[in-house]
Amino acid sequence: MLKQYSFEKTAVQTFPDNVSLAMRTENLQVFYGANHAMHDADLGFPKNQITALIGASGSGKSTYLRSLNRMNDNIATVTGKIWYHGVDINEPNVNIYEIRRHIGMVFQRPNPFAKSIRENIVYALKANGFKGKAELEGRVETSLKGAALWDEVKDSLDKSALALSGGQQQRLCIARSIAMEPDVLLLDEPCSALDPISTVKVEETLLELQKKYSIIIVTHNMQQAARVSSQCAFFHLGHVMEYTPTATMFSNPQIPVTQDYISGSFG
Amino acid sequence: MGAKRTDFIATVIIDLIVAAVVGILAFLLAYILISGLPHVSWSFLTGTTDAFSGAGGIGVQLFNSFYLLVLTMLISIPISLGAGIYLAEYAKDNWRTSLIRSAIEVLSSLPSVVVGLFGFLLFVVKFKIGFSVISGAIALTFFNLPLLTRNIEESLSAVPRNQREAGLSLGLSKWKTEIGIILPVALPGIVTGIVLSAGRVFGEAAALIYTAGQSAPVTNFSDWNPMDPASPLNPFRPAETLAVHIWKVNTEGLASNAAQLSAAASAVLIIAVLLFNLGARVLGNFLYRRVTASK
Ligand SMILES: Nc1ncnc2c1ncn2[C@@H]1O[C@H](COP(=O)(O)OP(=O)(O)O)[C@@H](O)[C@H]1O
Ligand SMILES: [Mg+2]
Numbered sequence: 001m002l003k004q005y006s007f008e009k010t011a012v013q014t015f016p017d018n019v020s021l022a023m024r025t026e027n028l029q030v031f032y033g034a035n036h037a038m039h040d041a042d043l044g045f046p047k048n049q050i051t052a053l054i055g056a057s058g059s060g061k062s063t064y065l066r067s068l069n070r071m072n073d074n075i076a077t078v079t080g081k082i083w084y085h086g087v088d089i090n091e092p093n094v095n096i097y098e099i100r101r102h103i104g105m106v107f108q109r110p111n112p113f114a115k116s117i118r119e120n121i122v123y124a125l126k127a128n129g130f131k132g133k134a135e136l137e138g139r140v141e142t143s144l145k146g147a148a149l150w151d152e153v154k155d156s157l158d159k160s161a162l163a164l165s166g167g168q169q170q171r172l173c174i175a176r177s178i179a180m181e182p183d184v185l186l187l188d189e190p191c192s193a194l195d196p197i198s199t200v201k202v203e204e205t206l207l208e209l210q211k212k213y214s215i216i217i218v219t220h221n222m223q224q225a226a227r228v229s230s231q232c233a234f235f236h237l238g239h240v241m242e243y244t245p246t247a248t249m250f251s252n253p254q255i256p257v258t259q260d261y262i263s264g265s266f267g
Numbered sequence: 268m269g270a271k272r273t274d275f276i277a278t279v280i281i282d283l284i285v286a287a288v289v290g291i292l293a294f295l296l297a298y299i300l301i302s303g304l305p306h307v308s309w310s311f312l313t314g315t316t317d318a319f320s321g322a323g324g325i326g327v328q329l330f331n332s333f334y335l336l337v338l339t340m341l342i343s344i345p346i347s348l349g350a351g352i353y354l355a356e357y358a359k360d361n362w363r364t365s366l367i368r369s370a371i372e373v374l375s376s377l378p379s380v381v382v383g384l385f386g387f388l389l390f391v392v393k394f395k396i397g398f399s400v401i402s403g404a405i406a407l408t409f410f411n412l413p414l415l416t417r418n419i420e421e422s423l424s425a426v427p428r429n430q431r432e433a434g435l436s437l438g439l440s441k442w443k444t445e446i447g448i449i450l451p452v453a454l455p456g457i458v459t460g461i462v463l464s465a466g467r468v469f470g471e472a473a474a475l476i477y478t479a480g481q482s483a484p485v486t487n488f489s490d491w492n493p494m495d496p497a498s499p500l501n502p503f504r505p506a507e508t509l510a511v512h513i514w515k516v517n518t519e520g521l522a523s524n525a526a527q528l529s530a531a532a533s534a535v536l537i538i539a540v541l542l543f544n545l546g547a548r549v550l551g552n553f554l555y556r557r558v559t560a561s562k
Contacts, residue, residue, distance in 0.1 A: 071436060101438035111429035114452045114559040124437035127447060160559045173433070180437060
């Protein structure tokens with residue numbers, strides 16, 4: 001039987017004005033019909049850092065993450081504000097296609113297109129009006145290098161992306177996202193379908209990428225959160241219970257529910 | 268009786284049924300080909316038919332069958348593509364969608380002779396188009412549409428959801444994702460379905476007897492202007508197809524060698540339909556390798 005915790009007692013950090021934030025949500029609520037899946041999430045994400053979202057499965061991590069680039073449009077009702085460069089991008093009249101080019105996303109299961117490796121990267125660029133053969137080639141190279149995949153595929157760019165291993169496919173998906181030169185990268189359990197060696201590669205890639213991008217990663221692997229993130233938000237039953245620097249969360253959790261989760265008594 | 272024994276008996280029975288089906292098919296094919304092929308010659312394939320007796324070659328009918336097929340596909344592919352994409356991707360789960368689906372079900376189970384009579388009354392008589400390629404093509408479209416639509420919808424729905432999310436998350440519109448990412452993956456299945464339905468359309472007779480007509484006026488194969496009455500491409504001329512020809516030779520043929528003529532024409536028809544089936548596989552596999560860039 002799950003212990004009852006008070007949703008009133010939370011420990012969510014806010015940032016002083018001198019910390020620049022890549023994005024921030026205010027009062028974010030998500031409803032799947034009558035199911036109130038996300039309550040009052042107020043989180044800020046510092047620029048060029050990795051923020052991890054942890055919590056048991058079903059706690060609302062994906063729900064929250066998918067709201068950030070409006071992937072929940074037509075699936076759920078999202079209320080509240082999502083501040084990005086001073087604009088509330090949760091307004092109905094924002095251009096969601098534009099938003100998604102700035103806020104990229106990588107999914108739990110690698111989902112490369114059934115096209116060649118090169119085409120995986122350039123397809124969306126071309127569709128968005130990006131022209132010039134040399135420039136496209138340049139993007140292919142830089143994004144694959146950024147995702148630490150270049151050396152493995154540079155001689156087979158015209159081969160099918162489906163022939164790559166799971167880990168390579170996931171790094172290709174990362175490359176595909178960063179080829180759009182977004183400034184925020186959202187990742188939803190990007191390593192859960194990968195073996196340990198591929199996982200290490202993806203983590204190394206992320207640590208490198210935070211120099212250029214602000215990263216928000218959902219993981220239910222606490223070791224992973226500890227290895228890669230600067231701060232960590234703990235989700236429980238659709239509530240953000242605690243948001244603190246990662247070191248604090250794992251050494252000195254502020255409230256009982258986080259303590260219990262981290263010590264492994266549930267989840 | 269032990270589970271093992273039951274299993275054994277069930278397997279034997281299933282094997283026997285499969286063997287029977289394959290056997291019947293093989294017998295049928297062999298019979299038609301053996302009785303027909305000896306009478307097939309180049310002059311038979313290209314020659315013209317004597318309008319009175321039905322004797323002579325099947326050149327015009329063969330051409331008519333292909334022309335009718337092409338016209339039918341030109342009409343039905345765009346419509347069913349639109350309908351299939353709509354049903355797979357855009358239709359909400361409500362009463363209107365289920366009404367559309369039931370309508371498609373009903374359309375696909377209409378007997379082809381009924382579709383033919385309907386086409387006769389509406390296009391041939393009411394709209395005064397007369398027995399013509401175009402009337403035939405529209406009648407064929409009626410029962411080609413539901414099959415193609417369902418095939419396209421199923422091929423699209425079989426593409427994993429996460430491919431759509433990938434496209435959307437890169438800032439592509441839903442339409443662009445559909446056309447550029449989902450459709451290519453579904454294409455091999457769609458093309459296979461199209462070619463298979465082409466085989467069916469090619470062999471259809473009942474719907475054409477009263478629409479495309481039962482006469483194959485000798486056309487001038489050096490005149491390719493579709494507006495000229497004598498041109499083979501003129502969509503308003505009557506056009507007996509190969510399948511209709513077989514039916515006609517058998518029911519009204521006055522030629523002394525009517526049995527041989529229909530056997531030979533049947534063999535040609537069967538070979539064409541087999542080629543469509545084979546072509547569907549080859550083309551489907553080829554396209555799959557092309558679009559996924561796997562060699
Ligand atoms: N597409 C959806 N439609 C309806 N309910 C959903 C959907 N996705 C998630 N939910 C519900 O929202 C809650 C949170 O799920 P989710 O965000 O996927 O959790 P997590 O990612 O933390 O495992 C769950 O109760 C789940 O059933
Ligand atoms: Mg999740």
